Amino acid sequence: MSELAAKAGALDAADELAGARKRFVLDDAVVYLDGNSLGALPANVPGRVEDVVRRQWGELRIRSWDESGWWDAPERIGDRIAPLVGAAPGQIVVGDSTSVNVFKAVVAAVRMANPIAGEAVRDEILVDATTFPTDGYIAESAARMTGCSLRPVTPEQVPDALSGRTAAVLLNHVDYRTGRLHDLPSLTAAVHAAGAYAVWDLCHSAGALPVGLDEHGVDLAIGCTYKYLNGGPGSPAYLYVRHDLQDRFDSPLPGWNSHADPFGMRGEFEPAAGALRGRVGTPDILSMLALEAALEVWDGVSIEAVRAKSLALTDFFLECVGAYVPEGRVESVTPVAHAERGSQVALRCEGAGDVMKALIERGVVGDFRRPDVLRFGFTPLYVGFADVERAARVLADVLADVLGERLPEAARTQAARR
Numbered sequence: 001m002s003e004l005a006a007k008a009g010a011l012d013a014a015d016e017l018a019g020a021r022k023r024f025v026l027d028d029a030v031v032y033l034d035g036n037s038l039g040a041l042p043a044n045v046p047g048r049v050e051d052v053v054r055r056q057w058g059e060l061r062i063r064s065w066d067e068s069g070w071w072d073a074p075e076r077i078g079d080r081i082a083p084l085v086g087a088a089p090g091q092i093v094v095g096d097s098t099s100v101n102v103f104k105a106v107v108a109a110v111r112m113a114n115p116i117a118g119e120a121v122r123d124e125i126l127v128d129a130t131t132f133p134t135d136g137y138i139a140e141s142a143a144r145m146t147g148c149s150l151r152p153v154t155p156e157q158v159p160d161a162l163s164g165r166t167a168a169v170l171l172n173h174v175d176y177r178t179g180r181l182h183d184l185p186s187l188t189a190a191v192h193a194a195g196a197y198a199v200w201d202l203c204h205s206a207g208a209l210p211v212g213l214d215e216h217g218v219d220l221a222i223g224c225t226y227k228y229l230n231g232g233p234g235s236p237a238y239l240y241v242r243h244d245l246q247d248r249f250d251s252p253l254p255g256w257n258s259h260a261d262p263f264g265m266r267g268e269f270e271p272a273a274g275a276l277r278g279r280v281g282t283p284d285i286l287s288m289l290a291l292e293a294a295l296e297v298w299d300g301v302s303i304e305a306v307r308a309k310s311l312a313l314t315d316f317f318l319e320c321v322g323a324y325v326p327e328g329r330v331e332s333v334t335p336v337a338h339a340e341r342g343s344q345v346a347l348r349c350e351g352a353g354d355v356m357k358a359l360i361e362r363g364v365v366g367d368f369r370r371p372d373v374l375r376f377g378f379t380p381l382y383v384g385f386a387d388v389e390r391a392a393r394v395l396a397d398v399l400a401d402v403l404g405e406r407l408p409e410a411a412r413t414q415a416a417r418r
């Protein structure tokens with residue numbers, strides 16, 4: 001056994017989260033390093049979904065809105081997510097996609113920043129220039145609708161870009177491509193010092209590391225639940241509106257579900273109190289209740305322990321890659337400093353698309369982000385250190401085989417296409 005394989009064994013033996021893997025449907029043939037794109041299936045979800053469909057829907061039918069807790073599921077499940085992102089209860093609702101929640105949050109932030117109707121004093125939105133694309137598209141549309149201009153800046157440039165014109169700043173907590181973790185406390189403080197509102201996208205941090213929304217005074221936040229929260233494909237996203245801002249949260253998508261008296265069927269809109277004014281229409285109950293079951297894997301798990309293991313996993317992966325992969329074949333674009341690292345490692349690699357295909361064929365599942373990035377997500381609840389050592393070893397094999405034989409031709413065609 002190699003020295004690193006022995007080290008992996010020792011790290012796994014000392015891992016206090018090792019037992020959590022049993023809570024998921026996984027097979028040992030595959031090392032699953034794509035939980036930052038689609039989290040694995042928690043073992044209790046199929047049974048729950050079966051019950052929701054057959055009994056709650058099939059037998060109770062309409063009665064389930066009350067008797068099975070369908071109606072208040074968005075707030076109830078929001079409260080279940082809250083401790084994972086450092087929020088007290090009553091500030092998160094679940095529903096709609098991340099994209100839709102980005103829209104609600106950015107428009108609402110601009111409206112808060114310009115409280116007098118018709119007087120847009122703050123008419124600029126700053127957006128993370130390295131953002132996951134959907135956030136940028138939505139911010140551009142939100143800017144047009146609110147009469148603002150949109151200015152893309154990197155998170156590092158935000159403090160200098162802020163001014164008395166800034167209404168809202170939309171940032172990704174962790175960069176989806178490089179895995180870089182941005183400094184949420186200090187950026188939020190800078191946004192506040194300029195009198196603007198901070199909107200954070202937590203897609204790649206919730207469930208992977210402590211966020212501290214309340215502690216750091218974040219105004220609005222959104223995130224998906226199908227990555228590190230394992231809610232299943234297309235599971236509903238969430239929206240956080242800080243307690244003291246809720247009365248001023250003026251949603252651009254007021255629906256009957258966010259009405260103070262939804263069954264009053266009244267002509268005029270009157271927003272509900274609290275976080276639930278972030279709701280819109282009828283919630284997607286099947287996905288939502290699958291998510292609720294999925295969140296049970298967090299029972300008894302501390303997010304600090306998850307973070308500690310996540311850093312140990314990514315450190316160990318970088319160590320194994322350094323040992324197994326010949327110098328210069330791959331280049332990590334993920335920061336080395338723990339304070340700047342999320343829960344993934346991104347390796348720039350020639351012919352990355354072909355390399356990832358070969359990795360997947362050999363049972364190591366990560367993903368490929370164009371043009372040249374191999375992405376490996378490390379989900380502490382179900383990835384172990386032996387998995388990490390195996391992934392790095394298989395990567396070295398693939399690079400030797402694929403880059404040695406098939407790749408030059410593929411790389412040439414790619415270069416010709418550019």
Ligand SMILES: *Cc1c(COP(=O)(O)O)cnc(C)c1O
Nearest residue numbers: 097098099132172176201203224
């Ligand atoms: C995954 C992800 C999204 C996804 O948005 P959807 O509306 O769920 O498709 C948005 N933003 C970021 C930063 C993401 O990582």
